[in-house]
Amino acid sequence: MKKKIGIDCDDVLNCLVEKWLQDYNIEYNDNLQKEDIKSWDIVSYTKPECGDKIYKFLGQPNFFRNLDIKPNAQEVTKWLSEFYDLYIVTAYDRRACKDKAEWIMEHFPHIPEKNIIFCNHKGLLKLDYLIDDGFHNIVDFYKTNPYGTGIIFDEPWNRDIENKEAYHRAEDWLIIQDGFRLALENELM
Numbered sequence: 337m338k339k340k341i342g343i344d345c346d347d348v349l350n351c352l353v354e355k356w357l358q359d360y361n362i363e364y365n366d367n368l369q370k371e372d373i374k375s376w377d378i379v380s381y382t383k384p385e386c387g388d389k390i391y392k393f394l395g396q397p398n399f400f401r402n403l404d405i406k407p408n409a410q411e412v413t414k415w416l417s418e419f420y421d422l423y424i425v426t427a428y429d430r431r432a433c434k435d436k437a438e439w440i441m442e443h444f445p446h447i448p449e450k451n452i453i454f455c456n457h458k459g460l461l462k463l464d465y466l467i468d469d470g471f472h473n474i475v476d477f478y479k480t481n482p483y484g485t486g487i488i489f490d491e492p493w494n495r496d497i498e499n500k501e502a503y504h505r506a507e508d509w510l511i512i513q514d515g516f517r518l519a520l521e522n523e524l525m
């Protein structure tokens with residue numbers, strides 16, 4: 337039986353935050369960049385007149401439908417799908433599910449549609465691996481999957497964590513591919 341990899345979508349497969357900040361900067365005449373967002377609390381970096389209204393951009397029609405794809409995400413997930421069962425584990429938002437699913441199916445046709453899981457409580461899932469940019473999701477994953485492997489997809493908002501060295505971190509999809517290539521070689525030995 338193939339092992340299961342859960343893959344987050346937002347800011348792991350897609351380039352969500354770039355588009356999000358672009359929309360915010362236009363409306364609020366600001367110049368926030370991805371590197372400025374150093375924690376999960378994006379609201380705290382916005383202008384006071386924006387605050388949590390920044391979340392409204394995520395509910396705009398087509399927001400999730402036209403996002404850019406992370407470099408090499410398509411090629412590496414296609415390669416991974418030969419050796420593992422891949423599941424997309426992505427946040428549920430009733431405004432965005434259809435757009436997200438259609439984007440995934442268009443750009444990642446090698447991942448079965450039925451393997452798209454909308455889930456805001458990723459610790460509920462039994463998986464061998466989870467690739468995610470949300471450190472809280474990696475923590476939740478380990479509660480359910482103590483023998484699994486959580487991989488933090490490196491982003492400015494997940495660098496400032498305690499016990500950094502205790503976690504696997506990947507800067508991009510090619511590094512993820514290298515890690516799995518090693519894992520596969522070790523399993524064969």
Ligand SMILES: [Mg+2]
Nearest residue numbers: 344346347469
């Ligand atoms: Mg994410």
